[in-house]
Amino acid sequence: MIEKIKAAAERLKSVAHETPVMTSRTLNRLAGADIFLKCENFQRMGAFKFRGAYNAIRQLSDAQRAAGVIAYSSGNHAQAVALVSRMLGIRTVIVMPDNAPATKRHATEEYGATVIGYDPALTAREALAAELQRQHGYVLIPPFDHIDVIAGQGTAALEMCAQVGPLDMLLVPCGGGGLLSGSAIAAGALSPGCRTIGIEPELGDDATRSFRTRTLQTVHHPQTIADGTRTASLGKITLPLVLEHVSDMRTVSEAAIIEAVRFLFFRMKLVVEPSGALGVAALLSGSVKGRGRVGIILSGGNIDGPTMTRILSTAPVQD
């Protein structure tokens, strides 16, 4: 699998941004460790999802490209698939619930995708996507449970290890487990002994429970502010990869997530979406005890105005 990640990195060279790694004396002091923040909020379309989408779509055959691609997502995966397809001249259909924020629909359409809405109370998005696939022959690009997508996501950690050297610990947000499993494999290969820890919101702790019980657990429509991790469960491919390569899983409260976004905004001048701030939340809340050289993947920066306003107007937690 590490070979697939290295091949993905070759494919992404001069296509994806080599995102910077930021540090902060204040964060180091608060965490009692040397913290390295991999800024995937500066990635193209604002999140690591570009890596996986590009790696998967770039490998489609000519016939598949001619047929077009389809994805179901109201978040960063939709924008990633739309941007990559536009770059490669491939027709794209995105299936998105009618109640998705207008800004997300608009951003996806701006990248040239056709957005097909549906009423989530009446229709399952998987069924609708399958029907569209059947009718039109589109190729489905899954958000995480796909080996090329996982390999692409792993390139962020691979790149980070090359930038900063060996790590003792790597903290990675976990939704469907694509970024987490790819990161754990990359860090395990490039930085032997590095413990990769997946971080989830308490409200969406399915992967943590799956990890503990070694059986797939699910969660339904978790009301966490970390919208990138509202996925119902790990996937058929990501579950065994997480069980094999990830050292531990931890959860963080909603208050800790909000504090972390505020810290990144006020102290580090970084715009990071709630899901992207999970690693910092784990350190600052004490859910993970920092030790040695700690990498954190800031997975994305796509936050809308109302959500940021809500976070900025939340009174800081008293120490």
Added chain:
Amino acid sequence: MIEKIKAAAERLKSVAHETPVMTSRTLNRLAGADIFLKCENFQRMGAFKFRGAYNAIRQLSDAQRAAGVIAYSSGNHAQAVALVSRMLGIRTVIVMPDNAPATKRHATEEYGATVIGYDPALTAREALAAELQRQHGYVLIPPFDHIDVIAGQGTAALEMCAQVGPLDMLLVPCGGGGLLSGSAIAAGALSPGCRTIGIEPELGDDATRSFRTRTLQTVHHPQTIADGTRTASLGKITLPLVLEHVSDMRTVSEAAIIEAVRFLFFRMKLVVEPSGALGVAALLSGSVKGRGRVGIILSGGNIDGPTMTRILSTAPVQD
């Protein structure tokens, strides 16, 4: 003067951050030029002001250090002087109006400074600072009209030229003219032919009028959102430097400043305060027509929650 800037850069080596330069395909497309953003929002204490304060305070004699320093400011200069003095073990007094935001007072105190409040309706800050100087022997560190402060500020442009190579144009926010004159001198020396253009809010256009008339003009309590540029006028030292080294001055509307902060937030994931966004505002609003390779100094990122909330809730200008 360029020698003083180079000496300042030596002094700041491994003390100030070498801040990154960011680029954006979208911004290049919108501006029709290659844009390089020098991210002084990532500088220590969140703004370029650290450079000037350090360069000035570092050169004080032992006797001056023992006496302590004083500054009057409710903004980034206060925090810069406080941080530098703490680093060098020097006692600091900051004179700040009673109506300054509690967050600014708190941030300055966190850096270990003693804040002395005054009622701006009853007392002139200069008079109060002069009285404290007389009583206690403090050394005054002026916010811009001081040769060592100007030389320190010039290191940001010096560093940028070394990072990205020659520029055709450099856009710099202008308050009291310390950053602007230092930048113009540095860019003129390292990138001959580069036109340095100072950018001011329309509501605080004193330096633009001074530039056109070649006579010192003032403005009183301009109500611009760009609080870092509310300075009443250029200084005795900065006025002639601006007249000699700056190629032009331009102004931008409040709406353009807000649009620029929004663009940097949503598209580039950068937290930039309104004053820091003046260069981007000039480009995006057409106040400056981009050409060739254009450097922009994002001078700082210290924005409070209510101001950012106001900006995020402002409806975007329609194209």
